[in-house]
Amino acid sequence: MADFLQHVINGISLGSIYALIALGYTMVYGILQFINFAHSDVYMVGAFIAYFVARAVGMTESPGIETLVILLGASMVGCALLGVAIERLAYRPLRKAPKINILITAIGMSLFLEYFGQVVFGADPKVFPSVLQDSVLFQMGTVPLKSLDIAVLGVTLVMMFALNFLIYHTKIGRAMRAVSTNMNVASLMGVNNDFIISFTFFVGSALAGAGSVLVGMKYPKIDPLMGMMIGLKAFVAAVLGGIGNIQGAVLGGLIMGLSEEMVVGYFSSTYRDALAFGILIVILIFRPAGLLGKYTVEKV
Amino acid sequence: MRRLLALLVVLPLFAACTKKNSNEILIGHFASMTGSEATFGQSTDQGLRLAIDELNAAGGIKGKKVHLITMDDQGKAEDAASVVTRLIDQEGVVAILGEVASSRSLAAAPIAQAKKIPMLTPSSTNPKVTEVGDFIFRACFIDPFQGTVMAKFARENLKLKKVAVFRDVKSDYSVGLADFFISKFKELGGTITDDVSYQAQDVDFKAQLTQIKSTNPEAIYIPGYYTEVGLIARQARELGIKAVLMGGDGWDSPKLSEIGATAVNGGYFSNHYSTESTDPAAVEFMKKFKEKYHTQPDGLSSVAYDAAGILLQAITRAADTPAGITPQNIRDELAKTKDFHGATGIISFDDHRNAVKSAVVVQVKGPVNKLITSVNP
Numbered sequence: 030m031a032d033f034l035q036h037v038i039n040g041i042s043l044g045s046i047y048a049l050i051a052l053g054y055t056m057v058y059g060i061l062q063f064i065n066f067a068h069s070d071v072y073m074v075g076a077f078i079a080y081f082v083a084r085a086v087g088m089t090e091s092p093g094i095e096t097l098v099i100l101l102g103a104s105m106v107g108c109a110l111l112g113v114a115i116e117r118l119a120y121r122p123l124r125k126a127p128k129i130n131i132l133i134t135a136i137g138m139s140l141f142l143e144y145f146g147q148v149v150f151g152a153d154p155k156v157f158p159s160v161l162q163d164s165v166l167f168q169m170g171t172v173p174l175k176s177l178d179i180a181v182l183g184v185t186l187v188m189m190f191a192l193n194f195l196i197y198h199t200k201i202g203r204a205m206r207a208v209s210t211n212m213n214v215a216s217l218m219g220v221n222n223d224f225i226i227s228f229t230f231f232v233g234s235a236l237a238g239a240g241s242v243l244v245g246m247k248y249p250k251i252d253p254l255m256g257m258m259i260g261l262k263a264f265v266a267a268v269l270g271g272i273g274n275i276q277g278a279v280l281g282g283l284i285m286g287l288s289e290e291m292v293v294g295y296f297s298s299t300y301r302d303a304l305a306f307g308i309l310i311v312i313l314i315f316r317p318a319g320l321l322g323k324y325t326v327e328k329v
Numbered sequence: 330m331r332r333l334l335a336l337l338v339v340l341p342l343f344a345a346c347t348k349k350n351s352n353e354i355l356i357g358h359f360a361s362m363t364g365s366e367a368t369f370g371q372s373t374d375q376g377l378r379l380a381i382d383e384l385n386a387a388g389g390i391k392g393k394k395v396h397l398i399t400m401d402d403q404g405k406a407e408d409a410a411s412v413v414t415r416l417i418d419q420e421g422v423v424a425i426l427g428e429v430a431s432s433r434s435l436a437a438a439p440i441a442q443a444k445k446i447p448m449l450t451p452s453s454t455n456p457k458v459t460e461v462g463d464f465i466f467r468a469c470f471i472d473p474f475q476g477t478v479m480a481k482f483a484r485e486n487l488k489l490k491k492v493a494v495f496r497d498v499k500s501d502y503s504v505g506l507a508d509f510f511i512s513k514f515k516e517l518g519g520t521i522t523d524d525v526s527y528q529a530q531d532v533d534f535k536a537q538l539t540q541i542k543s544t545n546p547e548a549i550y551i552p553g554y555y556t557e558v559g560l561i562a563r564q565a566r567e568l569g570i571k572a573v574l575m576g577g578d579g580w581d582s583p584k585l586s587e588i589g590a591t592a593v594n595g596g597y598f599s600n601h602y603s604t605e606s607t608d609p610a611a612v613e614f615m616k617k618f619k620e621k622y623h624t625q626p627d628g629l630s631s632v633a634y635d636a637a638g639i640l641l642q643a644i645t646r647a648a649d650t651p652a653g654i655t656p657q658n659i660r661d662e663l664a665k666t667k668d669f670h671g672a673t674g675i676i677s678f679d680d681h682r683n684a685v686k687s688a689v690v691v692q693v694k695g696p697v698n699k700l701i702t703s704v705n706p
Contacts, residue, residue, distance in 0.1 A: 152367030293536035
């Protein structure tokens with residue numbers, strides 16, 4: 030029983046990390062119907078921004094709220110600017126081109142950032158500064174509940190609600206939904222499409238920046254290829270939950286985390302990814318649009 | 330479009346006319362300079378270059394400078410094969426150094442063998458590599474030796490009975506070490522409580538560790554690379570696992586204790602040499618390495634340094650023979666390597682072209698590794 034409880038806690042803590050990154054995928058997809066494969070690499074750059082800022086201001090070994098705020102801020106702003114720049118330079122010139130062209134550009138961007146990172150930052154893993162002191166909040170039987178896990182889950186949930194509010198209850202959110210429904214009509218109604226799309230990338234990439242600091246706190250090893258696997262899993266989580274749906278991304282992330290954990294705990298560690306992705310396939314057979322996604326028939 | 334085609338036709342011509350400088354001896358090195366295992370290739374390259382620069386500073390071989398051509402295989406076996414072909418056919422190297430990963434050495438070895446160019450791998454420990462043919466050599470010990478050293482150490486020195494194994498299922502190296510460890514440990518009367526796996530690049534290991542914890546082992550054998558081991562150690566301690574951690578030479582890096590912090594302290598691993606070694610060759614190597622690169626050498630740089638040393642010595646001997654520096658001659662001289670005194674110990678080649686050398690077991694104590702015992706083959 031204690032084992033089971035431990036597996037559940039591990040699963041939720043891993044799942045909330047997937048969820049946090051999945052939010053960025055799903056947000057850009059929800060507005061532009063475009064999968065930004067470079068998202069996970071923007072996340073990687075965010076981790077390095079935090080790493081270099083911490084070194085520059087000399088706070089690698091001074092955990093505390095102040096450190097968290099500074100690093101989170103630096104990383105979010107840095108990532109947001111990078112996201113906007115990528116959109117401006119790589120995606121905007123292709124906006125009129127077929128969707129597949131932008132998709133391939135996004136994959137190219139992702140590889141560019143990965144290998145550029147290996148040249149600039151070096152390929153060897155770096156150690157992320159300690160941001161918050163990890164302590165046991167309380168003990169459930171023999172199973173400790175850690176403050177970092179709670180913090181990650183908390184931040185993920187807060188971001189989920191904030192995004193939801195932004196999209197459904199603000200003026201700019203309404204403009205975003207308008208662009209998502211029909212770009213031409215939105216611009217006829219006086220929506221500045223370029224601005225809204227830049228803004229979408231700004232917010233989506235800032236989320237990646239926040240994610241990178243939280244993941245760095247939990248798994249303090251960062252390297253230029255760190256975004257690859259976690260990005261893939263987060264993307265799957267977004268699809269699982271229904272891509273484009275904010276709550277779906279969080280739900281999908283938690284399901285991915287828990288199922289991976291249970292597969293390893295009760296079946297076989299060798300088949301961790303295979304079985305986790307198998308679960309995804311089964312869910313998608315029965316719910317092709319994802320758990321919370323709306324299935325719409327494409328009109329011709 | 331036509332201009333593009335013309336360019337495509339002309340470009341390879343330029344690439345093909347690399348100038349051959351007869352005053353240089355060319356050695357090829359294929360390595361994972363980029364990709365997920367880029368650190369392995371880069372560390373190795375640093376070690377090789379240190380040895381070669383030293384030789385060149387001292388005047389080279391009979392007045393000829395040695396020039397190392399490093400080519401990137403991006404950590405892919407297919408690329409390793411094509412890069413080695415290019416090194417031999419286009420660049421005209423007389424010998425090949427590389428790779429770290431056994432899977433890539435295995436891809437390149439048949440090519441070197443077919444073209445009769447001697448190939449010396451600094452750190453591929455899988456036994457199959459040198460079985461490819463008589464032109465393939467290795468400058469390190471092989472997996473069975475390292476695995477059994479740790480099994481013996483756990484059973485006889487630490488007096489452990491119950492050990493869990495946690496291996497990197499993607500790596501031939503890790504799987505090999507784990508298998509040899511398990512068979513020796515059982516033979517010595519120990520029990521393996523659990524045998525679970527992870528994959529390189531994973532960051533979360535808590536599921537496997539929770540499972541290991543429930544079997545209550547006295548120690549966990551993790552024959553992986555420091556990149557993952559640091560995180561595994563941290564997460565094990567977070568889950569309240571107090572078992573001793575053990576591993577192989579993949580642990581050897583200053584980064585291990587940076588990533589793992591206090592969690593890796595007290596762990597034991599088998600290695601090629603100890604930084605506490607008082608052997609003058611090892612001390613000298615560490616000093617020179619620090620001067621040149623401003624960091625501590627890791628295990629891969631040190632075996633690479635010795636591999637380059639062995640090869641350069643063989644070429645020097647070949648230069649003295651009437652036939653001079655030819656691949657066949659270098660191969661013959663390599664095979665005669667005996668009692669080479671390198672940074673990682675005294676190395677001789679056996680009949681199967683594998684290095685015979687001793688291993689050490691060290692204990693992690695912060696950034697330094699304390700020498701515990703030395704094991705002869």
